[in-house]
Amino acid sequence: MLVLPVAFAVIGVGFLVGLINGIGIALLRIPPLVMTLGMTGVVSGSIQVITGGMPSGACAPLLQRLVTAPSLFGIPGVAVLWLVLGLVMSFLLGHTAYGKALYATGANPIVAALSGVRTGRIRVVTYGLSGALGSLGGCVLLGYTGSVFLNLGEPYTLPSVAAVVVGGTRLSGGLGHYSGTMAGAFLLTVVQSILITIGLPEFGRQIIYGLIVLTLLSLYNRNADGI
Numbered sequence: 001m002l003v004l005p006v007a008f009a010v011i012g013v014g015f016l017v018g019l020i021n022g023i024g025i026a027l028l029r030i031p032p033l034v035m036t037l038g039m040t041g042v043v044s045g046s047i048q049v050i051t052g053g054m055p056s057g058a059c060a061p062l063l064q065r066l067v068t069a070p071s072l073f074g075i076p077g078v079a080v081l082w083l084v085l086g087l088v089m090s091f092l093l094g095h096t097a098y099g100k101a102l103y104a105t106g107a108n109p110i111v112a113a114l115s116g117v118r119t120g121r122i123r124v125v126t127y128g129l130s131g132a133l134g135s136l137g138g139c140v141l142l143g144y145t146g147s148v149f150l151n152l153g154e155p156y157t158l159p160s161v162a163a164v165v166v167g168g169t170r171l172s173g174g175l176g177h178y179s180g181t182m183a184g185a186f187l188l189t190v191v192q193s194i195l196i197t198i199g200l201p202e203f204g205r206q207i208i209y210g211l212i213v214l215t216l217l218s219l220y221n222r223n224a225d226g227i
Helices: 005-025 033-053 061-068 075-095 099-106 109-114 119-145 154-166 179-196 201-226
Strands: none
Touching: 005 061, 005 119, 061 075, 061 109, 061 119, 075 099, 075 119, 075 179, 099 109, 099 119, 109 119, 154 179, 154 201, 179 201
């Protein structure tokens, strides 16, 4: 029964890493991409030091059952969690003061600050929540794969960005809905299934994801410029 305490501890560590990212970006004015890449190196190096580069052990059977076993109406636990999390995030972003402040900060941080929004605090909290949700995703992925190895989530980095872009979220901030991200993830899952069915290797799928992101970003930027 140590699965839940360990999962909460992992989510807490992810929240802490996200907070450090947010503090570096909001207070120290480090560019977000540089800060994120730097913390990625720190976290990856720390994992290798702790594990000696050879992680051992296996996924807890309870975690694997919670993620893969049918739960509500025969739906796998991972799908139920995805739907519940989608509802929670949609409410948080669309119907709370925090969500409105986050959209305002993303759209125009100067105007938001002049309107009384504490943009620095919003950024720090948002990065913290992002780290916590990333850790939750890692726990779910571990339960789904049932195996432990370094770079477990690396193949999902580009598809996760692609899902956000396909869902209509503007990467510069201020525009987008979580429901759109869910729809984008669902669409990319269908595309991935088709690519796997036709026998396209992993590198080919990564190329297609990259092209999708670049194409949609180009179209969004052209629309934003009124071209």
